[in-house]
Structure formats: structure tokens, C-alpha cells
Amino acid sequence: MAITVKVMKRPTNEISYVRAALKGMRLTFKHMLQPSVTMQYPEEKSQDDWTISQRWRGTHRMLTDEEGRSKCVACGLCPQICPANCIKLVPGEDENGNRYPLIYEIDEFRCVFCGYCQEVCPEEAIHVGVHYENAEYERARFVYDLERLQAQTHPVSTLWDPSDPRGE
């Protein structure tokens, strides 16, 4: 059987190129008079009609306790689970036997922002943040040390939608 192609008959009697062109011109002219919808980003940051999701996974933040020390107990779960191997953790122990991180560094260039570190953390210490302005002048500045992670103030990710915790 021959291969057939279904061809629809063109409605040649109903279409008019001139009228269609004029219609298009009218439409674009209307748009010329409408106000622009551009948000001029660095100067203008709209909080109302444009917000990022609470589930956004951005650069990290280390939460602290009331005395300003990091909540981290240097258990080693986050470097273990990290798929990008971007967390460097050297544990230390104080005279009371409490473990704390001697060195805690995250290489934000290696990080894939999966959020596993936050999920695995038993102390709710390390979090991925709802934050996106990360520009720096040097590459070295993208390795965040403990002090810097603690100094971040942006909100932390919820990782899931509180109204839909099972992701349904």
C-alpha cells in the first residue's frame, strides 16, 4: 500500500494576508502603549509578586545555639552523604568530651545543592539557604569556612512544602 500523507485543504477563500498583517500591526501597536513588565533586578527586588520558593536550595548556612557556637557536633554524616564530596570536616573534642568541628569548609563550586547535608544532619545545624546572590571577585572566596557559614543570615530551605510534606 502506498504511503499516504493526509493533507488538509487550505481555507483559501477565508484568509486574507492584508487583513492578517493589519491585525498583527494593531496588536503590536497596542503593546507599544502598555506599561512594561520588566523588573530592573539589581535596583528593584520585588518581594510581593516575585519570590523564590521556600524549597529553594542555595548556598549553605550553619545555624548556631544561644551562645553563638555552631550546632554542629562533627558527626561526619554530611561529608559522608555528600555526592559531590564538597564538605571538609575535621572533628575536635573539648575538655567536656563534646565534639565540635575544628575545620568545616564547603566548596560551593563543587556543591550540587542536593540538600542531602541538611536532610542527614541530626542536629539541624547545616542548611541549604533560600539565597541566590553569590557573586565574588575571586575563586577562593567560594570555599565557605565555618565562620562564614555561621555569619549567613538568609532564610534556610524547608526542603519540602510544609503544606504537602510527602510531595504529593
Place this chain on the structure above:
Amino acid sequence: MTPEFKGFLLLSVVKMLVVFGVVLVSVALLTLLERKLSAWIQNRIGPNRAGPGGLLQPAADGLKNMLKEEVMPAKANPVLFTMAPAMAFIPAMLLSGVIPFAAPWAINFDFTVPLLGRFVHQGLMPMIVADLPVGFLFVLAISSVGVYGIVIAGWSSNNKYSMLGGLRASAQMVSYELAMGLSLIPVLLLSGNVSFTTIIAEQQTGMWYVLPLFLSFFVFLVSGFAETNRLPFDMPEAESELVAGYHAEYSAMKFSMFFIAEYAGMITIAAMTVTLFFGGWDIPFTAWDNTGGSFVIVAATGLAFVSKTFFFLVLFMWVRWTLPRFRYDQVMALGWKFMIELATVYIVVMALAIHVVERVLGLTNPWMIGASYTALNVVLAYLVFVVLDRGLIISGSVPRRPAAGVVEEG
């Protein structure tokens, strides 16, 4: 050299510099306007960082293009590759010299400069760099030379996309050159002369030719779009098909030259449309400006010319950001199967009409003559735009006769 000739020479040089400068500056501002207009059509803001409201954007672009590295493909033909931008640029700039941009200016001076001698000028100075007696024939001739720049650019780049762009440009520009030339013959019939000055003078006494020669105006405008390679006829560029067409391999100032050429071509076509169909620098319904003289008249008519030209430039951009690009075969079909036929038939109809109205009926009032041609054009426009325009002008993507094995359903 006589003092009179020296005076003439001095004024000509001044006019040349002024026109050249004005065209280049307008090209720069037009690039900004194009971007602004496209932004407004798309509900955006457009460039607004350089200078107040983005006014310094063209200067920034120019500076960037001057300082950028120029890349030449290894297998390009170096001589032609370098020459092509100039070959596109020069004809585009040349054309601005033959279009009258204001009423004649009565200017009298008589002074002596050491070493150079005496300069004298008496009477009216036409505000046109070269008042050529061949008028728009010169424009038609030179604007077709501009195609060489594009074809050679496409060929010398040694790039298949550029080559295709160049080929398309030559086919398209040659095809629409014909329609453009034919569409101007009714103007010649009505005005009796090809010189721009005479055509404007004829329009001042009667009606602007846009009404009595509406279809000529239509064909001319469409061919103008095609000649300047503007959308919807930007086949040579066609970035979605040919990368950037003929100038894909060009960078820095050489690319800029093509850009300037395109915009200068736009200015020329807009100015020609204004001159041939919208009375040039004529201010409508008044007679005080018709002969020129004082500086006020020159300034007012110049302003009239500039604002009319500006309207057409905006129309060019408006159309560009509205209509999608034609398919290549549709461009050819529209040019060869519709525009040329329309222009040819129109010549015959208008020649008959002129014979009947002016010889047989013997009308002499220019307004009466204009009105009768306008009435004829309303009928013709109805025939073309309403009766003919039923999918008959441009064939669709489906061949009229189905190929073997194609089942037509409807």
C-alpha cells in the same frame, strides 16, 4: 575658477558634510530606536543603562565595535572579504546625496579669503547635495549596486551559510528591483519627470501622489522592504536558518559597516517614499513654503521632511517586530508572480486613466485630476486587497496539485 563656482563648491562641500553627518548620526540613533521600539512592543524597557534613557548606547556600541578583535576566516578571500563591507556601505551612503530635504534657501554672500580668493553666491540654494536630472533612476541604479557588497561578503567568507545568504540576497534584490522600478513608472507618467525636485513641485500644486497612485506606493513600499533586507524579507540574514547569513563571519567594525549600510538603506527608502508619494518637504495645504527663501521656511520644511521620514522609519521597525519572515519560495512567488504583474497592470491602467482624464475629458484643475485618480485607486485597491487577497497572492505550503500518493481531504 570664477568666484561663483567657488561659492557653489563651498556650499556643496558644506551640504555634503552635513548630510553625511546627519545620516550617520541618525543611523546610530535608529539602532537605539529599533531596540527601544522592539522593547516597547514586547512590554520591555530596552537599553537604559548608558546615558539618560540609554541615549549613549549607540556610542557605547560604536566604541565596542572599534575596539573589538576582527576575525577573518582562514580560508576567506582576504581582498574581497575586506572590500565587501565598503561595497555595501558606499552605495547606501551615496543615495542620501540626491534627495531634497528642505525648501531652497536664499543665501547671499560675497567674501574673500586669503590664498583661496573670492567666494560669491546669489539667490536660492537647493537643499540637496546633487540635484541630478536623472533623479530616481540614479537611486534605482545605485541601490542595485549595493547587492554586490552582500553577495561578495557571502562568497568571500567561504562559509556555506554566508554563501546561501549571499545567493538569497542577489535573487531577492534583483527580483524586487524590477517591481520597484515598474512601480515608479506611474509616478513618471503623472509628474512627467524623473527629477525629485520636479516631482515635489508637482505634488505641491496638487495632491500628494500617495492617493492618486496608491498601488504604486504599496508596491514601492513592499519592494523597499525587500531591497533593504528588512523583515519580513530578511532572507539574506534569516538567523534561524542561516546563522546570520552573509555577515556570519564578520566581526567588529566590518560587521558594523553592514549594519550602518542596512540602516542607511532604510533611511534612503523612507526618504524616497516621502519624496515620491508624500510630497517630500512640502507642508500640506499651505503655499507659503513652496518656493523657499528665508531660513524659517527652510527649517519648517526640513522639519516636515524629517518627521515624514521618521514616520516611515518607525513603520519599518513596527513591521519588522510584527510580521514573521517569509519562506524563501514565498518571497520569490510574491515578487515574480504578484508584485511585477501588479505594477505592470497598474502602469497600463494609470496610463489609460491619465489619457482619459487629461486628454479626453480635459480636466485641468490638479485637485479634480487627483480626485478622479484617487477614486480609480479605491476601486483598484478594493480589487487587490479584498477580492484578490484570498490566499491567491502567496501559495501555501501545499502544492496546488497533490503529488502522487497524497490523499487530499477537506
